[in-house]
Amino acid sequence: MQQANTPIWQRFSITQLIIYLPLMAAILLESHIRFLSSNMESIGQYLTINTQLFLQCIPLFIAHAFAYRLLLTPAIIAWLLGFLAYPSLLLILNIQLFNFAQWQFINEQCWAMCASASGIWLITRRTNRNHNVLSKKWLKSLLSLDSVVCIVLLGWAIITASILNTHINPMLNQPIEPIIDVHKIFTQFDIFLGYLWQITFSVGLVYGVYLINRYLLIRYVLTYHGVLMFLFANLISLAVLTPVLISCVLLLPINDLPVGIANLTPGGNNNIFSPENYQFVFLFLAISTPIILAFERQQQHVQISNIAQQQTKTELKLLQQQINPHFLFNTLNNLYALTLKKADNAPGLVMELANLLRYSVYEGQKTQVSLEKEINYLKGFIALHNIRNTDRCHFDVQWPEYQQHYLISPLLLIMILENAIKHGVEPTSQKVTVVFKITMANNILTLFSSNPILPNNNSEHGVGLNNLRRRLTLLYPNKHTLIIDKNKTLWKTTLKLELTAC
Known part of the structure; x- marks a missing residue:
């Protein structure tokens, strides 16, 4: 069992930085847009924009981190405070204070990108923890690589169409500024739709190249025929x-321009064999290929992890079902003998056995139960054996306090008690003592058990303890110690277990 006593600065890792990547990406994208749209060239101006944006977005980072770590309702409140209340306050200050307006404040575009990046990432993370299968499948399909690429390309088409719609005769008055007049989108909606369907058609062709690259070149050629054939297939696809594709783009009305006017093809002319056209397709393949490979690798890792988890669950269920039935058969035999004699303690034996079986069937199938329920099960088990063995066995027991505060895997501790009775009590007719004590210190449970060993008993407590070791390895890795001490007359077992609080 290992305790993490490392300093905080050593525990900070790249994994903890991952939660801030969506916001960092959105802010860097916004700073680049501002820098390029303002025709700036100075490194100092670029660093100033980045510094100002990051400083003003600190509350967004804090709200994003709280929304990730808190429970659902407090997380929503923290997110709303950061991404709605704070930008609203900045907007009010910008209107009321002239000097504040001179600073590089968070505008609507920056807010929208940060809120979208944070919201999508948080929803994805929380959905992965959620067991609602329908919503998880729906969100997973929406956030699949194909969907994300499609959404990005459609977003680019809408933005490009909006920019073109803002200017008069944009293709004849190039270059144009990358600005968007939202009012014109609504007042000239037919013109906007005319630009939109043509740009959407163009990005649809690009999306087709992506699909060919992913499902034909990568999944088929690369997977089944190797890197060399993949390179040859890419070269043929490029050629x-x-x-x-360029021929299809040139058929669009927007590219019906006078000679010498640049069109929407990468080469900017009617030459379908222009080097710039080949460069564009080559760069798209070169950029999309590692992204697709990384995503495929991540998906494969998730599938392997799910398979491993399923195998672990299956093995745990099998181990749990292998709990020694020896006591059940003996108890039924004793019950049969008591009923023949019409003994007074037969009804009590039936009731205790029913309670134990009820716990095994219902609570035993759960991942975790309260320590209090597990202790009550152990008490019932001992009470059953007291009825069966009358004065032949004495149990020296001790139970922990605050049992209701901790969780434990069910039917785990009973295996030690079963072995103590099977090998220390049942083989002899003499009066014996079984020690079974459980204590708690903070969240560490300590179980100590001892039982006598008969002189000619060479049993190693076999299957039961092997089962216990395997379950401990699967359920409590690096959170348990199991020590067995055996001499000629006594068998001692000590188990330390790190439990989780309720």
Whole structure:
């Protein structure tokens, strides 16, 4: 059992930094947009924009972190405070204070990108923890790589169409500024739709290249025929697809321009074999290929992890079902003998046995139960044996306090008690003592058990303890110690277990 006593600065890792990546990406994208749209060239100006944006977005980072770590309702409140109340306050200050307006404040675009990045990432993370299968499947399909690429390309089409719609005769008055007039989108909606369907058609062709690369070149050629054939297939795709795609783009009305005016093709002209066209397709394949491979690798890792978890659950269930039935058979035999004699303690024996079986069937199938329930099960088990063995066995027991405060895997401790009775009580007719004591110190449970060993008993408490060791390894890795001390007359077992609080 290992205790983490490392300093905080040593425990900080890249994993903890991951939660801030969505916001960092959104802020860096916003700073680049501002820098390029303002035609700035100075490194100092670029660093100033980045510094100002990151400083003003500190409350967003704090709200994002709290929303990730808190429970659902407090997380929503923290997120709303950071991403709605704080930007609203900045907007009010910007209107009321002239000097504040001179600072690089968070505008609507920056807020929208930060809120979207944070919200999507948080929903994805919380959905992964949620057991609601329908919502998880729906969100997973929405956030699949194909969907994300499609959404990004559609977003680019909408933005490009909005920019073109803002200017008069944009193709004839190039270059144009990357600005969007939202009012014109609604007042000239037919013109906007005309630009939108043509840009959407163009990005649809790009999406087709992505699908060919992922499902034909990578999943089929690369997977089944190796890297060399993949490179050859890419070269053929580049040579064949480029002129075909450019020919399709040139058929759009928006590209029906006078000679010498740049169109929407990468080459900016009507030459379908322009080097710039091949460069564009090559760069798209070069950029999309590692992204697809990384995503496929991550998906494969998730599948392998799910399979491993399922195998672990299956093994735990099998181990749990292997709990020694020896006591059940003996108890039924004793019950049969008592009923023949019409003994007074037969009804009590039936009731105790029913309670034990009820716990095994219902509570035993759960992942964790309260320590109090597990202790009550152990008490019932001992009471059953007291009825069966009358004065032949004395139990020296001790139970912990605050049992209701901790959780434990069910039917775990009983295996030690079963072995103590099976090998220390049942083989002899003499009066014996079994020690079974459980104590708690903070969240560490300590179980000590001892039982006598008969002189000619060479049993190693076999299957039961092997079962216990395996379950401890699967359920409490690095959170348990099991020590067995055996001499000629006594068998001692000490188990230390790190429990979780309720």
